[in-house]
Amino acid sequence: MLNLDPETGSLTIKGSESNIEQVEKHLENICKELFEKNLEVKSNEDKEICAICFDSLTYDFYRLESCGHAFCKACVLLQIESKTIPLTCVKQGCGKKFFALDIKKLLSFGSETVRKSFYATALHYHINHNPGEVMYCPSPDCHRIYRISSIGGEFLCLGCKNVICTRCQSLYHYGLSCEFFLNVEKDEDYSLKSWMKEDVALRKQCPYCQVVIEKESGCNHMECANCKKHLCWLCLKIFPTSMEVYDHLPFCPKNQSSSN
Secondary structure, X not given: OEEEEOOOOEEEEOOOHHHHHHHHHHHHHHHHHHHHHHHHOOOOOOOOEOOOOOOEOOOOEEEOOOOOXXXXXXXXXXXXXXXXXXXXXXXXXXXXXXXXXXXXXXXXXXXXXXXXXHHHHHHHHHHXXXXXXXXXXXXXXXXXXXXXXXXXXXXXXXXXXXXXEOOOOOEOOOOOOXXXXXXXXXXXXXXXXXXXXOOOOOEEEOXXXXXXXXXXXXXXXXXXXXXXXXXXXXXXOEEOOHHHHHHHHHHOOOHHHOOO
């Protein structure tokens, strides 16, 4: 069954697959005959040349919607298979980008492998040239993508089932800000250092073994629970015995600004 729409100029074919193939072959033969008849009345100067192979065009050509230049269908398909993004008209002096309609039509002439390969290359190009918009999932060997957000949020990747933070592009860090999480990733002691900075007067490291000590109360003599060294809490000087610490405290340089 054939249905011709005179307004749009479109021809719709309905029927079994074998019948549709027969109609397509018949239409192709008609196009070939009309092209050859038209070619006979043209002079060599008027014949169009493919800007890729420089041969005269046959009936099996494709005219770009973007600029109107025509190419052998096989040649422009090879251009697509080269996966040079963005696709542009190669005719000298043109360089206009292909319309999406051109790409869709041309890919319909190729194999499924060509289509998948081109779309994968186009996606990779878009991601690399728009780093602030979309990104690949950070999980190893996962090729899913997600949209980046300045305010952050959870993205459940359907490929690897991991939850991604759309702001810092890491695995989601529940209860932690992006800044804190990234700092912890760079420095495993960052959380400890941040905790110590919250109260530098009562949280210090043993000068001998570097174990962290938190002072809750008492005098400024301190004995490290790890290395058992005696030290002055004010200046962190180490002494052999506790008595020597007590002898030192009245004369400690930092004792004038601290209370025992």
